[in-house]
Amino acid sequence: MMRASFPATARLHCPSEYASALKGRRLARGALFVVMTPRDTGTEGMNASSPRLGMIIAKRFAPHAVTRNAIKRVLREAFRHKRHMLPGRDLVFRLHVRVEPSSLCELKRRVRAEADALLARAAQ
Template identity: 45%
Template structure:
């Protein structure tokens, strides 16, 4: 299934790439997450994640959040507009089970990406 992969080309790697997205100041907000975006010159949508320790103190929580966000992006990647997207956790995550956390994250992130489907 080649459509549901997450290659290196679909990721933001350098701090300058993140800074470019943040400098553009285009933002969409959800309950927990902020989606920053800007057009890129590539023929591919790219994703960057900023999950701060101050908002998700446990590494298990941060890793689960990243895993779910990447999965949502991975399944929509080929239909998304050719932009650079950065998902940033802007609110503290209340302690809950990992199953509940996955549902909460998916419910908040999916609508942010769905508005950019081509």
């Protein structure tokens, strides 16, 4: 059984990495998130070996820090479990709508369901 880990090499770090993904193409769109990837996926050395995750959770769409942190935590967990099935490219999840007030459990459930669906689309 493969170990589902989330090392530092599986994350985007530099603003330039985020910028190249945002200038790239849209892989999938859901009710809450848009998933972007760079157009030139084979040019960077890290991209060819394993997928990497980036998240843009803006304060204007999720004004409370608790909400933003919960969203990020759920996205990381979904990515960690599906990472072995994904192609070796950068994926940036961007929250594109304001999160309406609801319980944290309900929000986490919605985010996880959408993250799993979007990652399944990205794996194709």
